[in-house]
Amino acid sequence: MDDLILKAARFAARQHTGQSRKYTARPYVTHPARVAAMAMLLPDADPPLVCAALLHDVIEDCGVTAEQLAAEFGSDVASIVDELTNRSKLESPGANRAQRKALDRARLKNVSRRAKLLKLLDRIDNLREMDLAPSGFRRKYLDESRLLLEEVLSGVEPNLEAELLAEIKRHEGMLALERA
Structure with missing residues (x-):
């Protein structure tokens, strides 16, 4: 394994210490x-790209800055992570979730292809772990995922788009069974 990737894995593990995934209680760094x-x-x-995947939540969730990432891992890594960081909560504190997600999608339309690839992978992994989430939240997250796919991620990588759509449909099927 590349030394930079190993360094990023260790950095991510340190930054996410004590954090756990919603609905599973697994250590957050597993995501x-x-x-x-x-x-x-x-x-x-x-x-x-692999380092950015490992570090994709550290600005948003751990208080790390893009400047710190650039110093530790280089400007390419820092740039991708910075592109993936949702800023709507900080920039629009009075906005509701739907408004914030619309702002995030608008911003994500203009990020690099590499950032969009990681956004696809991030969303796929989030959905794979969402089976235990409350059905109301899952429904909302599925709707947001569809909009993200249609408005931002369409045309980025067909195989990953198909994988994301399959996860969305799997959850929609589960929700339909829960309502039956």
Whole structure:
């Protein structure tokens, strides 16, 4: 494994110490580790992309800055992570969830293809772990995922788009069974 990737894995583990995933109570770092593992399988995978996958939530959830990431991992990694960071909560504190997500989608339309690839992987992994989430939240998250796919991620990587759509449909089927 590349030294930079190993360094990023250790950094992510330290930054996410004490955090757990919603609905599963698994250590949070398992999520970026899975996203990075999927990123390694992409045809255009390289160390900066895999590092960004490992670090994709540290600005948003851990108080790390893009400048710190650039100093530790280089500007390519920092740029991708910065592109993936949702800023709507900070920039629009009075906005409701739907408004914030619309702002996030509008911003994500203009990010790099590499950031969009990681956003696809992030969303796929989030949905794979969402089976125990309350049905009301799952419904909302599925609607947001569809909008993200249609408005932002369409045309980025057909196989990943199909995988995301399959996860959305799987959850929609589960929700339909719960209502029956």
